[in-house]
Amino acid sequence: MKFLHTSDWHLGRSLYNRKRYDEFAAFLDWLVETIIQQEIDVLLIAGDIFDTSTPSNRAQSLYYRFLNKASQTCCRHIVITGGNHDSPSFLNAPKVLLEALNIYVVGAITDNLEDEVITLIDINSNSEAIICAVPYLRDKDVRTVEAGESGADKNLKLIAGIHDHYQKVSIIAQKKQKEIGKDVPIIAMGHLFATGGKTTDNDGVRELYVGSLAQVGEDAFPECFDYVALGHLHIPQRVGKSDRIRYSGSPIAMGYGEANQTKQVINITFQGKVPQIKEITIPCFQSLARISGNFEDILTKIAELKLNNSNAWLEIDYTGTEIAPNLQEALNEAISSSQLEILRVRNRRQVERILRQATEDEQLEQLNEFEVFERCLDANDITETEREELQFIYNEIIRTMQEDDIRAE
Numbered sequence: 540m541k542f543l544h545t546s547d548w549h550l551g552r553s554l555y556n557r558k559r560y561d562e563f564a565a566f567l568d569w570l571v572e573t574i575i576q577q578e579i580d581v582l583l584i585a586g587d588i589f590d591t592s593t594p595s596n597r598a599q600s601l602y603y604r605f606l607n608k609a610s611q612t613c614c615r616h617i618v619i620t621g622g623n624h625d626s627p628s629f630l631n632a633p634k635v636l637l638e639a640l641n642i643y644v645v646g647a648i649t650d651n652l653e654d655e656v657i658t659l660i661d662i663n664s665n666s667e668a669i670i671c672a673v674p675y676l677r678d679k680d681v682r683t684v685e686a687g688e689s690g691a692d693k694n695l696k697l698i699a700g701i702h703d704h705y706q707k708v709s710i711i712a713q714k715k716q717k718e719i720g721k722d723v724p725i726i727a728m729g730h731l732f733a734t735g736g737k738t739t740d741n742d743g744v745r746e747l748y749v750g751s752l753a754q755v756g757e758d759a760f761p762e763c764f765d766y767v768a769l770g771h772l773h774i775p776q777r778v779g780k781s782d783r784i785r786y787s788g789s790p791i792a793m794g795y796g797e798a799n800q801t802k803q804v805i806n807i808t809f810q811g812k813v814p815q816i817k818e819i820t821i822p823c824f825q826s827l828a829r830i831s832g833n834f835e836d837i838l839t840k841i842a843e844l845k846l847n848n849s850n851a852w853l854e855i856d857y858t859g860t861e862i863a864p865n866l867q868e869a870l871n872e873a874i875s876s877s878q879l880e881i882l883r884v885r886n887r888r889q890v891e892r893i894l895r896q897a898t899e900d901e902q903l904e905q906l907n908e909f910e911v912f913e914r915c916l917d918a919n920d921i922t923e924t925e926r927e928e929l930q931f932i933y934n935e936i937i938r939t940m941q942e943d944d945i946r947a948e
Contacts, residue, residue, distance in 0.1 A: 540667055541578060542726065543614075544805040545570070546585035546770025547789040549624065551598035554794065554827075555882040557852065560597055565824040566790045567605040570804070573819060574614045577806055581659065581668065582614050585770030585787070586622025586675055586730030592629065610640040616659050621646040621674040622730040622770055645672040648680040648704075656711045658719075666719045668726065668809075671708040671764070675730035675771075676701055701731065702759045709761040724809045727764040730771045731755055733778040736786070739796035757781050766807050766814050775803050775818070783814060790821050795854045798827040826851040833859030834869070841873050850878035857886045908937060 550563050574582065589598055609617060619642065621627050627647030634644045643657050659668045681700025682693065705727065712725045734754045757779040760767045767784040774797075775788035787805050792798050802821040807814045828851040830840045837855060844851055853874075857866055866886050874881060912933050916926055 540580050540724070540809045542581045542583055542668075542766070542768075542807040542809070543574060543577065543579045544583045544585065544766075544768040544785070544787045544807060545790060546730070546768070546787050547587045547622070547773055547793075548584070549587055549590040549789065549793060550601055551594050552590035552793060554852065555854075557880075557882055559791070559825070560601065562791050562824045563598075563601055566821065567601060569822060569824075570790075571605065571608045571612065573804065574609060574612050577819070579612075579614050579806070581616045581618065581670075582609060583670070583726070583728060583768045584617070584619045585728045585768050586620050587624045587770055588619065588622070588630070589625055591624060592626035594629070606637070606640070606642055610642060615641060615661070617642040618657060618670050618672050618728065619644045620672050620728050620730060620770075623675045623677075625675075627674070643670075643672065645674050647674050648676060652704075652707055653711060655708055656715060658715055666715075666721075666723055668724045669712045669715055671705075671712050671725065671727040673704065673708060673727060673729050676704060680704075698755055698759075701755050705729075705759055706761060709763050713763050722812050724765045724812050724814070725763055726807075727760060727767045729760075729767065729769050731769065732771060733757070733769065733784075733786075735779065736772045737774045737776055738772060739774060739794070739800075757784055760784055765809070765812050766816075768805075773797055774800060775805075782816060785816075791824060792827050795827055795829045798829060827854070828852070829854045829856070831856040831858055833857070834861075834863060834866075837870070838873055841870075841879065844879055845874070845877045848878065850880075853879060853881045853883075855881060855884045857884065 548563070548566075551560075553559060573579070588602060594602075606617065617640075619630065621630050625646065630644050630646035634646075637644055645655055649655050655672050655674075657670045657672055658666050659670060661667045678693075678697060681704055682696045685692075688696075708727070709725075716723060716725060732754045734756045736754070765783065767778075769778070769784065769786045772786045773789040773793055774786070776786050778784040778786070785805060788800070788802060789797065790802055790804070792800060792802070802823075803818045804821060806817040806819055808817070809815075826849060828840075828844065828849070830837050830853060832840070834857065837857065841853075844853075855870060857863060863869070863886060867884050870881055870884060912930075916929065921929065
């Protein structure tokens, strides 16, 4: 039996206001072909299908077109769990209809944990696998709030709640396995931050979790799980020393911090209960290139890209000592008659000069929400001890805002 593990599609995401629907469409077409070529039986999608809780019509169209195509291939089951970027109510809305196509959706924690443990049936009505389809576990799902709690106390309770949830679904899965009467594989899914997980700049995860919110260890996943398909982190990786607990990573580079990563989906083949794991490389559908240096360095690198007929989207960081007020115009001239496209230019020399003259002139669009808060802390001379607690509280607020399901009624 063959499984394919993927996650973190972030359909609808843009890059410096550049729409990326063509890339997403190319990936989904490739995924359908991969399912056919690899003769995949079960597709596992571990959260963050969409980039926001209010996906555009085009992002929705890509999603449903893919499900329609994939359901007509050799893939007999698709299991989808919600991520922190997804709207649980939106994902769950067509749940009953999708089940008719053997597509199972768990958008958020369920009232009855039995609903998160799915037994997959073959064409002869025999049980062939058990999926613990655990979605992103929101703070309110697994932790009770008490007055006077410190950030550390909240963190410990959140981690304990996640451990407890996986323990409970594992007990249900083992009970189902015993009722089946044979050792069918038990696979868990999840969308969370594992201890030691590798992140990248501006991936929306790094700033939120490092040094603050809950990071779970591999001990959160009971030994009865033959494979754990995780989402949330965009770099493909194992958790701890375990080969059976993995992040598939995002299928396309979500930002320039991921530009040089090899993207992948993971093929898990079971003969009995022993998984054979194979990483399948995803083609690059749109190259990204970050160029940094003085003006001559930048021109040299652009010339190299043009020589190779590159169609890369460029992020340029000018670090030269000379002030270059017409930098954008000069760079546009440099890429003329090529397929290159500049998405962002940062004139660090000019920014530093402006900031030395007047800090308030810093442009808000150059900062993300975490950098803005850092500026506030710096401006008010917050001590290191106070800073740590305030950052934890601020990260909690940001996470709560991201998790709020504005579609829910």
